[in-house]
Amino acid sequence: MTAAIIDGKAIAKDIRAELKEEIEALKAAGTTPGLAVVIVGDDQASHTYVNSKEKSSKEIGIHSEVHRYPADFSEEALLQKVDELNNDDRIHGILVQLPLPKHISEDKVIDAIAPEKDVDGFHPVNVGKMAIGKDSFYSCTPYGIIKMLEKENISLEGKHVVVIGRSNIVGKPAALLSLMNNATVTITHSQTKDLPSITRQADVIIAAVGIANYVTADHIKPGAVVIDVGINRNEDGKLCGDVDFESAKEKAGAITPVPGGVGPMTITMLLYNTVKSAKAFAAK
Ligand SMILES: NC(=O)C1=CN([C@@H]2O[C@H](COP(=O)(O)OP(=O)(O)OC[C@H]3O[C@@H](n4cnc5c(N)ncnc54)[C@H](OP(=O)(O)O)[C@@H]3O)[C@@H](O)[C@H]2O)C=CC1
Ligand SMILES: Nc1nc(=O)c2c([nH]1)NC[C@@H]1CN(c3ccc(C(=O)N[C@@H](CCC(=O)O)C(=O)O)cc3)C=[N+]21
Numbered sequence: 001m002t003a004a005i006i007d008g009k010a011i012a013k014d015i016r017a018e019l020k021e022e023i024e025a026l027k028a029a030g031t032t033p034g035l036a037v038v039i040v041g042d043d044q045a046s047h048t049y050v051n052s053k054e055k056s057s058k059e060i061g062i063h064s065e066v067h068r069y070p071a072d073f074s075e076e077a078l079l080q081k082v083d084e085l086n087n088d089d090r091i092h093g094i095l096v097q098l099p100l101p102k103h104i105s106e107d108k109v110i111d112a113i114a115p116e117k118d119v120d121g122f123h124p125v126n127v128g129k130m131a132i133g134k135d136s137f138y139s140c141t142p143y144g145i146i147k148m149l150e151k152e153n154i155s156l157e158g159k160h161v162v163v164i165g166r167s168n169i170v171g172k173p174a175a176l177l178s179l180m181n182n183a184t185v186t187i188t189h190s191q192t193k194d195l196p197s198i199t200r201q202a203d204v205i206i207a208a209v210g211i212a213n214y215v216t217a218d219h220i221k222p223g224a225v226v227i228d229v230g231i232n233r234n235e236d237g238k239l240c241g242d243v244d245f246e247s248a249k250e251k252a253g254a255i256t257p258v259p260g261g262v263g264p265m266t267i268t269m270l271l272y273n274t275v276k277s278a279k280a281f282a283a284k
Contacts (some may be wrong), residue, residue: 051268052267098244145265157183199219204224207241216244230258
């Protein structure tokens with residue numbers, strides 16, 4: 001069996017077209033959605049993502065500003081910038097690109113973002129609301145996965161979802177959103193014993209490990225859906241996911257590629273959350 005390839009890039013494009021229309025309506029009613037991205041330091045990959053976020057925002061009519069600071073920017077100055085953006089009426093979404101330089105506390109910075117502008121969904125208030133099943137800003141990568149499955153008519157109801165990874169930005173929220181969608185959820189991580197025996201029970205595997213080619217055909221039940229969150233570089237410097245795509249696609253029922261799978265959905269959900277925030281502000 002050869003898996004259906006889930007085209008995240010195409011799904012993302014469809015959602016952005018829908019968003020563009022919503023933005024035009026919002027603008028006509030006097031509100032231009034605004035997104036501020038803050039990046040500290042010179043990590044090349046982070047700059048690439050941020051540029052991509054800026055480009056995608058502008059394409060659909062979101063007011064986008066990027067605040068770039070050197071690696072020695074102080075925590076105090078960053079907190080002050082966040083405060084300024086919290087009080088800026090043109091800005092409906094604030095994203096501080098992670099990771100931050102070691103001398104800055106990520107927790108402190110995330111806590112400083114006004115929850116109603118936390119379009120990344122990282123603030124404890126938004127994470128807490130998600131955990132108790134309330135509407136909030138959901139973390140963009142897992143939310144993108146849920147939207148992608150919805151668009152592909154893959155229901156999670158009653159399915160066994162096995163998440164590999166338990167980070168606050170991917171693994172944990174992916175598990176919570178799957179649960180919210182009535183899946184039976186197992187979370188696995190670096191201390192899990194005999195992990196392949198668990199993933200082989202999965203109807204849906206969500207791999208967020210950060211190790212190239214970690215998930216092989218041996219981890220997969222025939223016909224299972226495999227969602228590859230990983231963004232890694234292989235020995236040749238080529239972008240690749242956490243899943244050994246070539247072997248996995250012969251066993252899975254459906255699979256996401258890297259690039260062109262989860263990544264474009266992440267950026268799209270950031271735009272989606274920004275529009276959602278602008279609508280909420282406009283309604284006030
Ligand atoms: N496509 C996208 O939009 C995005 C992609 N990413 C990518 O997704 C991947 C994961 O990111 P992130 O969650 O931030 O990474 P983290 O490093 O924060 O988390 C990795 C998780 O994988 C677990 N893990 C590590 N080694 C193993 C192992 N040998 N077996 C089982 N579990 C293991 C860790 O377990 P433990 O907790 O025990 O240490 C941890 O929970 C990365 O490649 C990242 O680049 C991230 C964000 C967005
Ligand atoms: N505050 C914060 N929020 C984030 O959402 C956040 C972050 N920090 N730090 C880093 C991770 C990583 N991340 C990605 C987003 C898009 C792609 C993406 O679009 N990838 C393309 C390929 C891009 C390329 O060619 O390099 C794809 O998979 O097709 C990847 C990774 C968001 N993150």
